[in-house]
Amino acid sequence: MTMNELQAESVSYLERLRVQRGLAENTLLAYASDLADFVEFACRYGVSQVADVDRTLVRRYTANLTTRGYAERSIARRTSAVRVFLDDMVKLGTIDTNPALGVPHPKVPRTLPRSMPQEALGRALDQLDGEDAVSLRDR
Numbered sequence: 001m002t003m004n005e006l007q008a009e010s011v012s013y014l015e016r017l018r019v020q021r022g023l024a025e026n027t028l029l030a031y032a033s034d035l036a037d038f039v040e041f042a043c044r045y046g047v048s049q050v051a052d053v054d055r056t057l058v059r060r061y062t063a064n065l066t067t068r069g070y071a072e073r074s075i076a077r078r079t080s081a082v083r084v085f086l087d088d089m090v091k092l093g094t095i096d097t098n099p100a101l102g103v104p105h106p107k108v109p110r111t112l113p114r115s116m117p118q119e120a121l122g123r124a125l126d127q128l129d130g131e132d133a134v135s136l137r138d139r
Contacts, residue, residue: 004048010035034081072106079105
């Protein structure tokens, strides 16, 4: 099976991320999965070129993720991956404007970190020994 232009551009984008930004392998795998899902969705609608991606397609994709039961955090991550991919296409001059801009996506509430249980904190502090400056600071 040959790659269409949209697939090829997403593969090139991922390679640029790997080389230029030095992202962790798991981050790249997540981006690759998210973009592959979007490309597959776009192909079902007959979209095989980046220039043919429009706001309606991006909105449909977001709605499709909701229908498929994805959590808000996952939908936000996937739509973010699509948005930054399309931002990159604008920077390269492949498209003039990013069709994903302004497409609503779920707002993920920020949560406070969980505190360490008192017993675990005590055990961790008990394991700190030494009289050097770092050990004293940590203790």
